[in-house]
Amino acid sequence: MKLRRRQFQQLAAGALALPAVPQAHAQAYPAQPVRLMVGFAAGQAIDILARMIGQSLAEQFSQQVIVENKPGAGGNIAAEQVAHATADGYTLLVIGANNPINSTLYDKLGFDLLRDFAPVAGIYRVFQVMVVNATFPAKTVPEFIAYAKANPGKINFGSAGTGSVAHVTGEWFKMTAGVSMQHVPYRGAPLALADLMSGQVQVMFDNLPSSIEHIRAGRLRALAVSTPAPLELLPGIPTLGEFLVGFETSAFAGLGAPAGMPREIIDKLNKGVTAALADPKIKARILDLGGVPMPMTPAEFGRFLANETEKWAKVIRAADIKPG
Numbered sequence: 076m077k078l079r080r081r082q083f084q085q086l087a088a089g090a091l092a093l094p095a096v097p098q099a100h101a102q103a104y105p106a107q108p109v110r111l112m113v114g115f116a117a118g119q120a121i122d123i124l125a126r127m128i129g130q131s132l133a134e135q136f137s138q139q140v141i142v143e144n145k146p147g148a149g150g151n152i153a154a155e156q157v158a159h160a161t162a163d164g165y166t167l168l169v170i171g172a173n174n175p176i177n178s179t180l181y182d183k184l185g186f187d188l189l190r191d192f193a194p195v196a197g198i199y200r201v202f203q204v205m206v207v208n209a210t211f212p213a214k215t216v217p218e219f220i221a222y223a224k225a226n227p228g229k230i231n232f233g234s235a236g237t238g239s240v241a242h243v244t245g246e247w248f249k250m251t252a253g254v255s256m257q258h259v260p261y262r263g264a265p266l267a268l269a270d271l272m273s274g275q276v277q278v279m280f281d282n283l284p285s286s287i288e289h290i291r292a293g294r295l296r297a298l299a300v301s302t303p304a305p306l307e308l309l310p311g312i313p314t315l316g317e318f319l320v321g322f323e324t325s326a327f328a329g330l331g332a333p334a335g336m337p338r339e340i341i342d343k344l345n346k347g348v349t350a351a352l353a354d355p356k357i358k359a360r361i362l363d364l365g366g367v368p369m370p371m372t373p374a375e376f377g378r379f380l381a382n383e384t385e386k387w388a389k390v391i392r393a394a395d396i397k398p399g
Contacts (some may be wrong), residue, residue, distance in 0.1 A: 094096075108140065109132070109141070113125050113169065114151070114173065115144065115318045121171050124357075125169045126142050129196060131351035132348070145290055146223070154168055154174060158334075159186070162334065163233055169331075172240045173239075175188065180238045188384065189335050189374075189384060191333065192332065192333065193334050194377035195332050195373055196349065197327070198369055199328055199364075199367060200366055202302045203280045204297050204312075205219075205248075205279075206277050206279055206286050207296050208277060211277055214296065214298075216315065223252070228257060229252070231256065232259065232280070233260075233278075233306060235257065236261065236399055240258065241267070241280050241282070241388050245280050247398065250390065252319060254286050256278070265285070268295075272295065280301070283306075283308070290309065300312055331345075335378055341373050343346070
């Protein structure tokens with residue numbers, strides 16, 4: 076994995092050293108509609124933000140940008156289609172947290188995230204919050220860990236499904252805190268949250284947007300957030316990193332292209348996405364969805380993907396997680 080990670084970082088940095096295409100070609104792009112492939116159904120946060128970014132790019136480029144939803148296999152169907160597309164900038168992938176996770180979760184994929192994609196730009200991050208039922212006896216992370224150690228295997232943690240960010244975050248928590256918990260996968264966060272509030276499961280490491288209103292209403296108790304620093308949205312709630320060194324997780328979205336795409340097109344798309352993220356309306360919508368804008372250079376996004384892939388590979392292998 077370390078070798079692949081170094082190779083990907085070299086590719087990401089090397090995007091700046093790719094042979095230049097004729098300037099006229101760069102100026103002409105895009106000369107036809109651009110497709111943004113999303114590996115999930117319409118209406119989810121990653122789809123909503125992809126459409127906003129796509130609309131901004133369409134306005135900047137005076138060219139149609141079409142968002143296509145290709146759900147299935149944890150987002151792998153869309154990723155494989157883009158991996159094998161022509162590297163001309165007209166078929167792009169909205170990369171999510173599922174992609175680095177899937178790189179290890181699935182034994183056989185028709186593509187390699189760190190080999191077959193050129194990183195283009197970051198879009199946003201959404202962090203996790205550790206939430207328990209309002210009647211759960213633990214009110215802090217240390218109290219939770221102590222309770223879990225005193226009751227090994229008796230705590231169930233819910234997730235939006237096997238291999239989801241909530242699942243691998245819970246497994247990482249188990250490993251770093253040294254506790255035993257049983258994973259209960261659901262078909263999406265709403266079902267898991269319903270059982271959390273009714274006491275069928277005791278804890279969840281949920282994406283903040285789907286839990287925040289339940290926390291504010293007192294139906295769930297937040298113990299910690301997975302952010303680098305405390306959040307203004309949840310005053311007084313500590314970070315998991317305060318108790319477990321280096322513990323930071325997030326769902327995210329960014330833009331990727333088939334490997335080998337010309338440098339000038341990567342740069343033009345990166346500039347367009349960065350400009351979109353500076354739009355007050357788009358920034359406000361990201362914040363409204365519980366996220367934070369994540370503008371990055373292609374090289375920065377490449378390093379981010381390599382780090383995420385390596386981090387989750389260690390968790391998935393140690394916990395022996397298999398696709399659901």
